[in-house]
Amino acid sequence: MFKKIGLAVTFSPNGLSLLKNARILAQLFEAELVVIHVGEKDSDKEIKMNEMILESGLKEGDYSLVWQSGEPADTIIDVCIKEKIDLLVSGALEKEPLLKYYTGSVARTLMRAASCSVLVLVNPENKIIKFNKICVGVDYTPLNEIAVKRAYKLAQLENAEELILVREFQVPGLAITISDGGNTEETEARRLIWQKEEEMKLKLFAEELNLTGIKLQLVCRYGKEGWELKQYAQQSGCDLLVIALPSNKLKFFDRIFKHDIEFIFSQLPCSLLIIR
Amino acid sequence: MNASEITLFLVELSIILLFARGFGELLRLVRQPVVIGEIIAGIVLGPTIFGTIFPEAFNKLFVQSDTISIALHAITLLGIVMLLLVSGIEIDLPLLIRQSKKAFLISMLGVTFPFILGFTFAYFFPHQFDIINDEDRLIYALFIGTALSITALPVVARTLMDLNIFKSEIGFSIITSAMFNDLVGWIIFSIILGMIGSNLGYGISAGNLVLLLFAFIIVSLLFFRKVFDYLFGFAKKYLSNPGGILNIIFIIGFSAAAFTEYIGIHAIFGAFIIGIAIGDSVHLTEDVREIMNQFVTNIFAPLFFVSIGLRINFIQDFDPLLVLIMLTLSVVGKVLGSALGARLGGFDKYDSWTIGFGLNAHGTIELVLGTVAFEAGLINERVFVALIIMALTTTLTSAPLMKYFIEKTKTRFTLAGILNKEAILISDNSIMDKKLLIEKLSEKLAEINGLDKKLIFNAVWKREQALPTGLENHLALPHARCNVKYPTAVLAVHKRGIKFDSLDGKPAHLIVLLVTPVDKPELQLELLSGIVQKLGKKEIIDYISNLNSKEEIVKTINQLFSS
Numbered sequence: 001m002f003k004k005i006g007l008a009v010t011f012s013p014n015g016l017s018l019l020k021n022a023r024i025l026a027q028l029f030e031a032e033l034v035v036i037h038v039g040e041k042d043s044d045k046e047i048k049m050n051e052m053i054l055e056s057g058l059k060e061g062d063y064s065l066v067w068q069s070g071e072p073a074d075t076i077i078d079v080c081i082k083e084k085i086d087l088l089v090s091g092a093l094e095k096e097p098l099l100k101y102y103t104g105s106v107a108r109t110l111m112r113a114a115s116c117s118v119l120v121l122v123n124p125e126n127k128i129i130k131f132n133k134i135c136v137g138v139d140y141t142p143l144n145e146i147a148v149k150r151a152y153k154l155a156q157l158e159n160a161e162e163l164i165l166v167r168e169f170q171v172p173g174l175a176i177t178i179s180d181g182g183n184t185e186e187t188e189a190r191r192l193i194w195q196k197e198e199e200m201k202l203k204l205f206a207e208e209l210n211l212t213g214i215k216l217q218l219v220c221r222y223g224k225e226g227w228e229l230k231q232y233a234q235q236s237g238c239d240l241l242v243i244a245l246p247s248n249k250l251k252f253f254d255r256i257f258k259h260d261i262e263f264i265f266s267q268l269p270c271s272l273l274i275i276r
Numbered sequence: 277m278n279a280s281e282i283t284l285f286l287v288e289l290s291i292i293l294l295f296a297r298g299f300g301e302l303l304r305l306v307r308q309p310v311v312i313g314e315i316i317a318g319i320v321l322g323p324t325i326f327g328t329i330f331p332e333a334f335n336k337l338f339v340q341s342d343t344i345s346i347a348l349h350a351i352t353l354l355g356i357v358m359l360l361l362v363s364g365i366e367i368d369l370p371l372l373i374r375q376s377k378k379a380f381l382i383s384m385l386g387v388t389f390p391f392i393l394g395f396t397f398a399y400f401f402p403h404q405f406d407i408i409n410d411e412d413r414l415i416y417a418l419f420i421g422t423a424l425s426i427t428a429l430p431v432v433a434r435t436l437m438d439l440n441i442f443k444s445e446i447g448f449s450i451i452t453s454a455m456f457n458d459l460v461g462w463i464i465f466s467i468i469l470g471m472i473g474s475n476l477g478y479g480i481s482a483g484n485l486v487l488l489l490f491a492f493i494i495v496s497l498l499f500f501r502k503v504f505d506y507l508f509g510f511a512k513k514y515l516s517n518p519g520g521i522l523n524i525i526f527i528i529g530f531s532a533a534a535f536t537e538y539i540g541i542h543a544i545f546g547a548f549i550i551g552i553a554i555g556d557s558v559h560l561t562e563d564v565r566e567i568m569n570q571f572v573t574n575i576f577a578p579l580f581f582v583s584i585g586l587r588i589n590f591i592q593d594f595d596p597l598l599v600l601i602m603l604t605l606s607v608v609g610k611v612l613g614s615a616l617g618a619r620l621g622g623f624d625k626y627d628s629w630t631i632g633f634g635l636n637a638h639g640t641i642e643l644v645l646g647t648v649a650f651e652a653g654l655i656n657e658r659v660f661v662a663l664i665i666m667a668l669t670t671t672l673t674s675a676p677l678m679k680y681f682i683e684k685t686k687t688r689f690t691l692a693g694i695l696n697k698e699a700i701l702i703s704d705n706s707i708m709d710k711k712l713l714i715e716k717l718s719e720k721l722a723e724i725n726g727l728d729k730k731l732i733f734n735a736v737w738k739r740e741q742a743l744p745t746g747l748e749n750h751l752a753l754p755h756a757r758c759n760v761k762y763p764t765a766v767l768a769v770h771k772r773g774i775k776f777d778s779l780d781g782k783p784a785h786l787i788v789l790l791v792t793p794v795d796k797p798e799l800q801l802e803l804l805s806g807i808v809q810k811l812g813k814k815e816i817i818d819y820i821s822n823l824n825s826k827e828e829i830v831k832t833i834n835q836l837f838s839s
Contacts, residue, residue, distance in 0.1 A: 140798040173451040175565035176366045177437045179430035179573040179640075180309050184566050186437075191562075194443055200805040201798070208801075210743045227558045263558070 001153050002117070004032045006085035008076045008110065011048055014091045017124040019056035022089050024128060025119070026062070028157050033063040034083050038075045041067040073109035080116050092120045095267045108265055111274055115247050117150075120272040129271060131158045135238040137229045138167040138202060145209065147244035147275035152211050154240075154273075164217040164238065167202045168228040169194070195220055226260030234269035242273045277343050285344045288337055289351075289579070295321055296578035307438065309431050309671055311640050314578050315664065318585020327589070338586055352583045353543070355576035356644050360462075360544040361529040362572050363641065364551020365565060366429060367455045369497065375456075378621030379449045382614055383456035386635050387425045389613025391464075394605055395421035404601060406656055418468050419654055423646070423663060424602075424609050426461035427454040428639025428671065430573075435634065435675045439682055446627055446682070450634040453614065458641060459552070463493070465645060466536075466545040472652050488539055493549055496532070501553040504528065508559035518564045525554055525568065542648055577640075584647060584664065593657040594665075602666040610636040610670075630681040637674035642667035689799065691788065691807050692837035694765050697826040698724055701768040710776050713768060714740060714754050717789040721766045732758060732791060746778030749814040750785040750821070753804060755792070763792040763803055769821050769829065785821040786811065810836045 007022040009015045019035070026033040037049060049065070066083065068075050080088050092107035111118055121129055136151040138144060148165065155163045171194065177187060198220045206218060221228040233241045245261055264272065277285065295317035303313035320326060327334035339345070375383065398405055398420035399413060407416050432454045436442040442451075470485035511520040529547050536546030554560065615632030623631065646663040649655045655663070701720060707713050715733050722729035735756035739745070746752045750773065766789050773783025788807055792800040811817065816836065823829050 140801060142795070142797060145797065171443050172368045172371055172448070173366055173429060173433045173455070174442070175562055175569055176362070176430050177433045177442075178566050178569040179362070179577075180311060180434040182434060182437065184563075184570070187566065190437065190442070197802075197805055197809075200808060201801040204801050204804050204808075207743065222562075224558050 001150060001157075002029045002031050002087040004034065004083065004085045004087070005029065006034045006036055006076075006080050006083065006088045006116075008036050008038070008072075008088065008090045008106075009052075010037070011045070011052070013126070014124055016052050016056060017126055018089065018091050018121065019052060019058065021121055021124055021129055023056055023058050023062070025087075025089065029087075031087070033058070034079075034085060035063050035065045036076055036079050037065070037067055038070060038072045039067070040069050072106045073113070076106075076110060077114050080114055085116050087117045087119060088114050089119045089121065091124050092122055092268060092272075094122050111265055111272070114274075115276065117276050118272075118274045120268065120274070122268050122271050129239065131155070131240040131271070132161045133164070133236070133238045134158075134160050134162070134240045134242060135164045135166055135229075135233045135236070135270075136242040137244070138165050138205065139244070140201075140205060141244065143246060143275065144244040147242055148209055148211075150275055151240075151242040151273070152209070152214070154242075155214055160214070162215045162217060163211065164219055164236070165202060165206060166219045166221065166229055166232050167198055168221050168223060168225045169198050170223055170225060191222060195222060224263070226263035229260075230264045230267065230269050238270050240271045240273055241269060242275065244275045247276055277347065281341055281343055284337070284341065285347055288344065288348065291337070292317075292321065292579055292582045293575075296582050300578070307675075309434060309639060311431065311577075311581055311643070312668055312671060314581035315585060315643070315668060317578075318582040319590050320585070321582065322585040322587070323589040324585065324591055328591075348579075348583065351576070352580045355572075355580035356647070357529070357533045357543050357547045358526075358572045359577050359580065359640070359644065361525070361533075361547040361551040361554075362565075362568050363429060363458065364548040364553075365525075365555035365560070365568070367459055367552045367555060368452075369552055369556055371452060372456055372459065375452050376621075378618070378623070379452045381621040382449055382617035382631055382635075383453040385617030385620070386427070386453050386610065386614035387457050387460050389616070390424040390606065390609025391421035393421075393609035394424035397601075397605055404598065405659055412654075415468055415471050415654065418464065418471075419649055420605075422461050422464045422468065423638075423642060423649075424606050425457060425464075426638060426641050426645060427457040427610075427635045428637050428641045428667075429454045429458055431637045431639035431671050431674070432634060435637065435678060438675065439679055441682060446623070446630055446634075449618065449621075449623075450631055453617075453631070453635055457635065461641070461645075462545060462548050463489075465648075466541045468654070469542050469545070469648070469652060470540060472654060485540055489536075489541060489545075492536065492539075492546070496549050496553045500550070501556050504554050505557040505559065508554075508557045512559050518561075518567060521560070521564055522568065528554060542652075544644065544648065580647075581640075581643065584643060587650075588657050588661060590661055590664075593661040595658050595662060598658060598662040599665050602662045603669060606638065606666055606670055607636060626681045626684040630678050633674055633677040633681065637671045638667040639671040689763065689803065690837045691765060691767075691790075691803065691810070692834045694763055695767060695830060695833060697830050699766040700826040700829050701766065702824070702826065702829075703768050703770045703774075705770075705772045707770075708772075708774060710740070710752075710754075710774055711737065713770070713774055713787065714789065717754070717766050717768055717787070721764060721789060721791060724766070725760070725764050727758075727760065732756070736789060736791070744777035746776030746784055747808065747812065748778065748780045748782070749812060750778075750782055750817045751808070751812055752776040752778065752784035752787045753790060753807060754787065755790040755800065755804065757794040757797065757800060758791050760791055760793055763790065763799060765790045765803075767829070767833075769823070771821060786817045806837070 005026050009018055022033055066079055068079055090107050090110050111120060134151050134155050136148050202218045202220055296314045299313035299317040300310040304310055395417045399417035402413050407413060432450060436447045441447040466489055467486055470489060471482045508521055511524055528550055532546035532550035533543035537543035611632035614635040615628040618628035618631040646660055650660045714736055718733035718736055719729045722732050735758050736754050739756045740754050745754045768787040770785055773785050776784040790803060820829060820832055
């Protein structure tokens with residue numbers, strides 16, 4: 001599924017926990033692990049890093065280590081391209097302070113701009129994160145099909161309890177049909193028809209992908225895209241949310257006029273896997 | 277107001293609402309926009325009919341008392357402020373910002389084409405619009421350009437709902453373009469009002485007013501938007517719901533309206549812009565929006581629309597040449613502009629015309645625009661009447677014209693639209709193997725559409741092997757995504773039934789082989805879902821599989837899909 005995993009790590013309590021999680025993920029995917037640290041290399045730091053790696057249970061030969069100085073987010077992205085990494089693992093806060101959200105923290109920049117898939121572990125302090133309940137946003141694009149297949153594969157590997165496909169849809173301007181002789185019953189009835197159509201499409205989509213051998217739940221929600229998915233993942237207690245995001249889709253403007261994915265980025269409901 | 281004036285005022289309001297409802301319902305019965313009925317109610321109650329037949333009664337009821345006139349004017353002003361507030365709430369700004377290239381082309385050409393046409397015509401032929409003063413030419417030309425480029429979102433939304441294309445690519449493009457048209461139109465119009473305001477000597481120069489206007493837009497859409505979202509989140513949690521949120525919306529709306537009125541731009545503009553900022557909140561759920569729309573459009577908006585007819589005599593001020601000019605400019609500018617945008621965006625010619633005529637419904641928003649311009653002294657009665665007739669005509673013709681073109685295109689995306697009698701195979705019982713049947717159907721499909729039969733068969737068979745497509749109730753849907761431009765299908769009726777590894781273990785009697793473009797996975801799901809919903813019942817499959825002619829099968833499928 002992923003052949004080469006990159007891990008962006010710092011000297012923090014989270015750093016050790018991320019190393020432990022990355023080790024397990026590398027074993028799970030039978031992938032190579034590249035540990036990336038952005039900063040000047042000196043003997044003190046080298047000793048500290050080796051201690052941390054040792055404590056995480058990684059053995060020599062299990063990983064390679066890349067030291068690189070520069071601006072953290074850009075450097076990590078460059079290393080990912082150079083090393084041909086196909087999954088970047090990083091830690092992140094559930095919610096960034098307001099200003100940081102707009103200016104862009106390292107973790108958020110990686111989510112938005114990395115050219116490979118990104119797995120963001122939310123507050124991974126001293127725990128091995130297990131993905132028991134995996135939720136995937138569905139939009140029926142070819143990239144989304146890949147995201148669902150990967151989520152399914154991950155669910156199998158993790159022996160997850162449940163895989164949930166969530167389809168959100170909204171029809172802009174619907175409420176305004178009330179303005180000209182419409183009524184709420186008619187609008188509601190139409191919304192229900194659309195809901196049924198969407199449920200049928202989602203069922204056919206799941207059948208098309210042949211997602212057998214796992215408990216599968218199909219959910220259709222009417223509402224603002226991104227927001228509904230985030231709410232659902234939060235309310236249903238999912239451990240991992242999987243979304244498809246084409247490269248370079250998000251710009252600064254999208255943070256100002258927030259939409260779909262940015263609703264999720266502004267407050268992560270759980271760990272997040274972004275498929276690119 | 278004394279007691280008799282209060283009594284008369286309340287009687288007046290009751291009569292207006294009664295006539296508005298009566299004519300509105302009549303129009304609804306013939307599936308026409310209610311707003312047209314409300315305008316007709318005004319014409320009936322106003323100087324055009326009631327005032328001509330019973331001048332004394334008309335004077336006593338609507339003209340005589342200045343106090344009542346002021347009160348009615350205040351209520352109608354409240355009506356349009358609220359109408360623009362709810363219109364703003366329905367503008368989805370993030371959607372406009374990230375609209376596709378297709379929608380953007382329609383939006384841009386749909387605005388610029390009619391605007392340039394209207395502006396140029398009014399600027400170079402000012403006498404047609406009774407412009408004598410040369411200084412007013414620029415403002416006037418800007419106004420005519422704006423009037424022609426505006427689209428009435430409520431009417432458009434209603435039409436899309438009636439035609440059942442709201443949740444389609446065409447519907448989506450029309451709605452986003454109508455939102456864009458409204459946004460651009462109101463910004464230009466507010467600049468015009470600002471220019472008039474500065475001409476009237478409000479103490480602020482036109483340049484400063486425009487700067488102030490843009491500052492208001494930017495602060496509202498960037499900063500207040502965020503504040504309102506938090507505020508509504510708070511209200512949802514701690515105040516009575518939805519009463520608390522509704523209350524806050526109107527407090528904000530009226531405050532913003534007061535601000536723009538104060539700086540010399542009309543109150544409605546403040547309501548509209550702040551509406552956009554409010555509408556972006558995730559806490560503003562569909563039910564709150566619907567309650568607001570119900571409240572505003574059933575009580576306050578009718579008072580405003582009827583009041584238009586109360587102001588002027590439609591017969592006296594009717595100028596056929598001017599109406600013809602307005603209509604021609606509107607149809608040529610708006611329809612051609614939007615249709616061209618759609619065509620350049622990749623829609624086929626029928627879809628493009630549907631979009632063009634859909635966006636040509638000027639309706640409610642035009643009426644507000646015309647009234648404000650009339651009150652500001654920008655246009656006279658003759659132009660106002662022409663504008664209203666243009667708005668009503670385009671609104672009335674929009675739905676039938678859209679229907680005409682939509683019927684030519686929407687069928688392509690249902691089984692009924694892509695199936696003809698050549699694509700029907702009534703299988704003899706010699707074929708009892710599903711692979712063989714799929715091969716035969718692939719051959720037929722390839723032959724009809726000029727495709728490579730091997731390519732089709734390989735794709736469909738590969739998909740069939742991955743997961744059998746036999747469903748319940750004797751239906752099977754072998755399918756695949758291939759390198760085709762449009763979806764295509766063939767249908768086989770197998771009287772004896774063929775094993776298709778179906779979910780209920782029963783043999784398939786009706787087999788539809790569907791091939792869709794490789795880059796449109798959602799279209800495939802929509803078609804499959806439509807087929808299952810329309811054909812997936814046992815009695816329907818039994819009925820079709822007992823038919824003996826291809827014509828009858830096609831006819832039955834057409835009937836099923838048109839229901």
